[in-house]
Amino acid sequence: MNPDQIQVFEPERKSGAIFHGISLAFLILIGAAIYWFASTRAQGTLFVFLMIILVADFIAIPVLGYRAYALMSARYLLERDGLRLRWGLRIEDIPVNSVEWVRLANESGFQVTLPTFTWFGAILGNKEIHNLGNVEFIASSHEKLVLIAAHRKVYAISPKDPKLFIASFQRFLEMGSLSPIPSRSAKPAAFIRQVWRNRFAKTVIILSISLTVILWIMTGFVVANNTQLPLGFTPEGQLPIKVPSEQILLLPVLATLVLITDLVIGFFFFRREEAKLTAYLLWLGGIITPCLLLISIILTSLAV
Numbered sequence: 001m002n003p004d005q006i007q008v009f010e011p012e013r014k015s016g017a018i019f020h021g022i023s024l025a026f027l028i029l030i031g032a033a034i035y036w037f038a039s040t041r042a043q044g045t046l047f048v049f050l051m052i053i054l055v056a057d058f059i060a061i062p063v064l065g066y067r068a069y070a071l072m073s074a075r076y077l078l079e080r081d082g083l084r085l086r087w088g089l090r091i092e093d094i095p096v097n098s099v100e101w102v103r104l105a106n107e108s109g110f111q112v113t114l115p116t117f118t119w120f121g122a123i124l125g126n127k128e129i130h131n132l133g134n135v136e137f138i139a140s141s142h143e144k145l146v147l148i149a150a151h152r153k154v155y156a157i158s159p160k161d162p163k164l165f166i167a168s169f170q171r172f173l174e175m176g177s178l179s180p181i182p183s184r185s186a187k188p189a190a191f192i193r194q195v196w197r198n199r200f201a202k203t204v205i206i207l208s209i210s211l212t213v214i215l216w217i218m219t220g221f222v223v224a225n226n227t228q229l230p231l232g233f234t235p236e237g238q239l240p241i242k243v244p245s246e247q248i249l250l251l252p253v254l255a256t257l258v259l260i261t262d263l264v265i266g267f268f269f270f271r272r273e274e275a276k277l278t279a280y281l282l283w284l285g286g287i288i289t290p291c292l293l294l295i296s297i298i299l300t301s302l303a304v
Helices: 014-040 044-073 162-175 188-197 199-224 245-270 273-302
Strands: 007-009 075-079 082-087 090-095 099-104 123-129 133-139 146-150 154-157 184-186
Touching: 007 162, 014 044, 014 245, 044 082, 044 245, 075 162, 099 162, 146 162, 188 199, 188 245, 199 245, 199 273, 245 273
Parallel strands: 133 154
Antiparallel strands: 007 075, 075 082, 082 090, 090 184, 099 146, 123 133, 146 154
């Protein structure tokens, strides 16, 4: 092997990919079932309760989707000059001269406990470990954890072959480096701040969120002042049979789904300079949708 060659180590993905795939399918099916039942059978308090669950389901889907994307794109790049950790939007570059030691977690002599909110394929976050200090987990499997002690903190990663990773790292450490890679750290929160510094993106996102909130308030006002409402018109232009007013809560729920979808997909495209226009168009969709639904709410209330 060329001593300057970069070695790519992937985390254990199989169990995490299965878990995320099944969980996403479950959330989507549950959301579709709740939407169908709420729009056809539920009324009153039950309908409102189902809408709350549906919104929570919409929020959980992109969170789980991002964790799945991060797992499938994750890798650990080892080279003579340092180590590069990649996990979704999480980026960490560790110069080789800042590494103090590398050990298997189960042979390190430390009692390593995992962060609170972890699941299959997503052992992420920070944890204070006795005699180790702050440990950042960027891993998918607790059984294959490798600890990397740097000057500022300890990292816990999980390459598929931990022993090969450690042997390769030790070989690079013995070779030494004349030009260690620059230290670099980037987190998802930093990416959000980057988006927020873009004036157009910030304005569009604030406006889309504000309009969705206004839609919820307007819908709540209409529901509170009417027991039944007509939903739409017949092909002949006549008012249809009236339905319980709670059912128009489907409109702000739909707007919330569109908002979350547009935001998440927009963030994905915003990362690349050539795709920023696509992100802007998606975020503009988050403005158009609540505007149209607000118009429909106003027309419905006037038709009573």
